[in-house]
Amino acid sequence: MSPVNLIKDQMRVRCHDGVLTERLVQTPAAYGLGRVPKSVMPDATVDSVCGYCATGCSLKVHLREGSAVNLSGNSGYPVNMGMACPKGWEALTPLSANDRATSPMLRGANGKLSSVSWEEAMDAFVGKFKGIQSEHGDASVAFLGTGQIVTEEMAFLGTLAKFGMGVVHGDGNTRQCMATAVVAYKQSFGFDSPPYTYQDFEESDVLIFVGANPCIAHPIMWQRVMRNQRTPEIIVVDPRKTETAMAATKHLPLAPKSDLALFYGLANRVIELGLIDQAFIDAHTSDFDAFQEFLGDYTLGHAAEISDLPYDELDSLARLIGSGKRVSFWWTMGVNQSYEGVRLAQSMINLALMTGNIGKPGTGANSITGQCNAMGSRLFSNTTNLLGGRAFENETDRKTVAERTGIPVERIPSEPSYAYDQIIDAIERGEIKGLWLIATNTAHSWINQKRFRKIREKLDFLVVQDMYHTTDSAEIADLVLPAAGWGEKDGTFINSERRIGRTRKVRKAPGKALSDFNIFRLIAHHWGCGELFAEWSSPEAVFQILKRLSAGQPCDITGIEGYDHLDRVGGIQWPLKRPEGGDLRPEGGDLRPEGGDLKVEKQRRLFEDGQFYHADGKARFLFEAPRAMPEPPNTEYPFILLTGRGTSSQWHTQTRTSKSDVLRKLYPKDAYVEINPIDAKRLGIAPDDLISVSSRRGEAKVKAVLLASVQPGQLFMPMHYASTNYLTADAFDPYSRQPSYKACAVNVTSINT
Ligand SMILES: Nc1nc2c(c(=O)[nH]1)N[C@H]1C(S)=C(S)[C@@H](COP(=O)(O)OP(=O)(O)OC[C@H]3O[C@@H](n4cnc5c(=O)[nH]c(N)nc54)[C@H](O)[C@@H]3O)O[C@H]1N2
Ligand SMILES: Nc1nc2c(c(=O)[nH]1)N[C@H]1C(S)=C(S)[C@@H](COP(=O)(O)OP(=O)(O)OC[C@H]3O[C@@H](n4cnc5c(=O)[nH]c(N)nc54)[C@H](O)[C@@H]3O)O[C@H]1N2
Ligand code: SF4
Ligand SMILES: [Mo]
Numbered sequence: 001m002s003p004v005n006l007i008k009d010q011m012r013v014r015c016h017d018g019v020l021t022e023r024l025v026q027t028p029a030a031y032g033l034g035r036v037p038k039s040v041m042p043d044a045t046v047d048s049v050c051g052y053c054a055t056g057c058s059l060k061v062h063l064r065e066g067s068a069v070n071l072s073g074n075s076g077y078p079v080n081m082g083m084a085c086p087k088g089w090e091a092l093t094p095l096s097a098n099d100r101a102t103s104p105m106l107r108g109a110n111g112k113l114s115s116v117s118w119e120e121a122m123d124a125f126v127g128k129f130k131g132i133q134s135e136h137g138d139a140s141v142a143f144l145g146t147g148q149i150v151t152e153e154m155a156f157l158g159t160l161a162k163f164g165m166g167v168v169h170g171d172g173n174t175r176q177c178m179a180t181a182v183v184a185y186k187q188s189f190g191f192d193s194p195p196y197t198y199q200d201f202e203e204s205d206v207l208i209f210v211g212a213n214p215c216i217a218h219p220i221m222w223q224r225v226m227r228n229q230r231t232p233e234i235i236v237v238d239p240r241k242t243e244t245a246m247a248a249t250k251h252l253p254l255a256p257k258s259d260l261a262l263f264y265g266l267a268n269r270v271i272e273l274g275l276i277d278q279a280f281i282d283a284h285t286s287d288f289d290a291f292q293e294f295l296g297d298y299t300l301g302h303a304a305e306i307s308d309l310p311y312d313e314l315d316s317l318a319r320l321i322g323s324g325k326r327v328s329f330w331w332t333m334g335v336n337q338s339y340e341g342v343r344l345a346q347s348m349i350n351l352a353l354m355t356g357n358i359g360k361p362g363t364g365a366n367s368i369t370g371q372c373n374a375m376g377s378r379l380f381s382n383t384t385n386l387l388g389g390r391a392f393e394n395e396t397d398r399k400t401v402a403e404r405t406g407i408p409v410e411r412i413p414s415e416p417s418y419a420y421d422q423i424i425d426a427i428e429r430g431e432i433k434g435l436w437l438i439a440t441n442t443a444h445s446w447i448n449q450k451r452f453r454k455i456r457e458k459l460d461f462l463v464v465q466d467m468y469h470t471t472d473s474a475e476i477a478d479l480v481l482p483a484a485g486w487g488e489k490d491g492t493f494i495n496s497e498r499r500i501g502r503t504r505k506v507r508k509a510p511g512k513a514l515s516d517f518n519i520f521r522l523i524a525h526h527w528g529c530g531e532l533f534a535e536w537s538s539p540e541a542v543f544q545i546l547k548r549l550s551a552g553q554p555c556d557i558t559g560i561e562g563y564d565h566l567d568r569v570g571g572i573q574w575p576l577k578r579p580e581g582g583d584l585r586p587e588g589g590d591l592r593p594e595g596g597d598l599k600v601e602k603q604r605r606l607f608e609d610g611q612f613y614h615a616d617g618k619a620r621f622l623f624e625a626p627r628a629m630p631e632p633p634n635t636e637y638p639f640i641l642l643t644g645r646g647t648s649s650q651w652h653t654q655t656r657t658s659k660s661d662v663l664r665k666l667y668p669k670d671a672y673v674e675i676n677p678i679d680a681k682r683l684g685i686a687p688d689d690l691i692s693v694s695s696r697r698g699e700a701k702v703k704a705v706l707l708a709s710v711q712p713g714q715l716f717m718p719m720h721y722a723s724t725n726y727l728t729a730d731a732f733d734p735y736s737r738q739p740s741y742k743a744c745a746v747n748v749t750s751i752n753t
Contacts, residue, residue, distance in 0.1 A: 046063065049501035054374050060074045070092070095487055121481060141435075142432045143169075149439050150489065151380050164529035202230075207225060208321075209235070213332070215243035235317065273322060275321075276355060330366045437466075438516065448726075449725045556575045685748070689703070
């Protein structure tokens with residue numbers, strides 16, 4: 001049995017319906033995890049939020065003489081209740097890998113990277129970037145950040161680069177991931193505000209997962225679904241029969257990219273059946289009439305035809321959505337990573353609004369976030385939003401930020417940043433000449449790698465700040481800055497349900513590696529703008545600045561005292577406003593004194609009062625005709641390539657997860673493509689054959705895995721192997737500029753014969 005099948009079978013056994021309460025990952029011993037030799041028995045324990053996915057599980061890290069020796073799930077935390085997935089259990093292992101970057105490295109005259117001191121590294125960083133700026137203007141240096149460092153570091157990076165170094169354009173890998181949800185929520189609700197709390201997984205009657213595979217990508221969220229005692233209907237909308245689809249009560253294997261027509265057809269049918277919540281629509285939304293008129297052309301019959309799904313099944317779904325039961329929509333990358341992702345996300349938001357499924361237990365139009373701190377990046381990275389969800393173009397916003405940071409307002413750019421793809425295009429045009437990558441591996445994860453590699457040649461100076469010197473991006477850098485990783489530094493993450501949790505230093509970083517925070521301090525000093533950041537002395541000091549910046553915004557967290565408060569109550573969801581008068585006294589049921597201490601309710605959802613963040617307090621219906629697929633299959637490239645997560649043990653570009661012996665046993669070593677057995681037979685492809693997958697941009701030679709879970713005419717390749725993005729096409733959502741990673745046309749040929 002191939003490793004892929006082995007993992008899938010384990011999944012099937014553990015999460016098939018009928019065993020709803022069984023836990024997927026409750027037996028770490030089966031993986032050989034959590035064991036410690038007697039000689040290193042721990043003498044203390046601290047809690048720290050996991051640094052992989054946005055679920056935000058809390059781990060108990062066991063220490064000996066101040067250094068981590070092993071870890072286990074934290075049963076007292078309201079997110080994971082003691083559970084953790086294999087990546088979490090193995091979180092400490094990648095820290096000891098022998099390819100850690102332990103010293104700065106500079107590319108010398110011989111073309112090779114070699115170790116230099118921090119002094120030399122800073123001279124090169126400042127010398128090169130200032131040189132480029134003086135020749136080509138301040139905006140000729142850009143940065144690309146991440147959703148995987150602590151919020152305090154993200155805020156420091158964005159503020160240092162933009163207010164300190166004069167950089168105008170900076171974006172992050174969250175563009176690849178969350179931009180669609182951000183724009184959809186902003187337009188519909190008036191602020192980027194995922195409304196749910198994880199308790200909603202347990203309190204919903206109907207859970208509709210769209211383009212989301214939580215069994216693999218968010219295994220502990222899936223465990224929360226398994227705890228639902230209401231015998232829920234679980235519907236998975238995904239072209240593939242994923243692990244989650246197998247575990248659901250209903251799988252709708254729609255034609256790829258037919259979702260928008262599908263959801264418009266469902267909305268049309270809900271109206272036709274008279275199942276809307278007119279009172280909610282009248283009181284809390286605007287533009288419903290225009291939406292209703294628009295829907296005229298999008299009948300359920302049309303939806304069935306475009307999506308290739310049976311009319312009767314869709315009719316039942318429309319009736320279920322309008323049944324008055326608690327219905328929740330959950331979406332991830334199958335929605336966000338689309339050339340029409342924003343309108344697609346809004347088509348689900350529209351359905352939730354018109355049936356009154358928002359602001360109540362078990363409801364919501366809910367974007368699941370990806371990386372451990374995607375939400376921190378969305379609010380505080382100072383990339384496309386000015387700190388705290390504000391706008392660079394808005395003078396009042398700039399003044400507020402200047403007042404609250406003490407940084408002169410003239411230093412705040414008044415134009416918004418280019419998006420990731422626009423930064424890449426600007427490099428191609430010769431407009432951007434210096435690029436700084438922080439905790440992201442662009443040379444593997446960005447779309448259309450062949451083009452990116454060519455464009456890289458146009459850069460005068462590429463700096464990569466990473467834990468490892470062996471990543472695809474570090475290998476093509478001019479300067480590598482060695483960074484501490486998760487577990488080697490302090491700060492906070494914001495998880496998918498808006499919960500701010502603490503992550504901790506439990507080990508010393510190797511060699512001369514420094515926390516990103518300290519690297520930013522060093523750069524500020526050498527750049528000559530250190531005095532602007534005098535108050536930015538530690539992560540906790542920055543947390544206090546962020547609190548100030550959040551005041552009055554929907555993400556107001558002025559009611560959180562500090563790190564100790566987060567520890568005491570098990571993470572805190574935003575918003576938590578400081579009561580008028582300055583004292584942390586009870587307000588609106590959020591803060592309750594209990595035994596003298598302040599206690600925060602463990603689960604809070606947004607919009608319980610029906611008030612949204614637009615000036616009129618109403619949510620908006622947004623809609624638009626579906627667009628044509630940018631690269632539909634044709635006779636030369638007859639397959640649609642879907643990409644995404646392969647197993648729960650692989651993380652993105654694998655710089656961390658490939659370092660664990662245990663995790664490596666849980667996924668296939670070599671790149672592979674999943675192909676339907678009917679197509680394989682027609683093309684003479686046998687299991688494990690090496691085959692060629694080619695697109696208009698490049699070719700990948702990968703192993704064939706024959707699985708009926710992909711439909712004929714479609715292929716699936718995990719993103720964890722570098723070859724995948726040599727095939728993908730640069731197409732983007734026009735509003736969010738998020739790449740459409742999940743649809744390009746490819747051809748398949750057998751190369752064994
Ligand atoms: N183990 C593991 N967990 C992870 C990650 C990881 O790398 N490894 N990464 C984290 C991050 S950053 C993210 S963003 C999340 C991603 O989490 P998910 O979005 O759940 O994962 P993906 O596999 O990228 O995509 C989900 C599904 O979208 C489907 N899809 C493709 N095209 C369409 C379409 O047209 N319509 C519909 N309805 N579905 C479609 C794919 O078949 C796939 O099953 O996972 C997070 N968790
Ligand atoms: N084809 C295809 N491509 C995709 C996707 C897809 O579904 N299909 N998904 C997209 C999505 S949703 C995402 S989020 C991206 C992810 O893409 P990337 O962000 O490029 O992926 P990672 O492997 O997580 O890269 C993080 C890098 O940061 C380093 N690192 C980890 N911790 C730290 C730290 O604390 N400090 C520093 N300085 N470095 C650190 C790691 O070693 C690693 O090199 O990929 C996108 N690419
Ligand atoms: S589910 Fe996500 S947060 Fe929880 S242990 Fe696994 S990777 Fe970490
Ligand atoms: Mo992501």
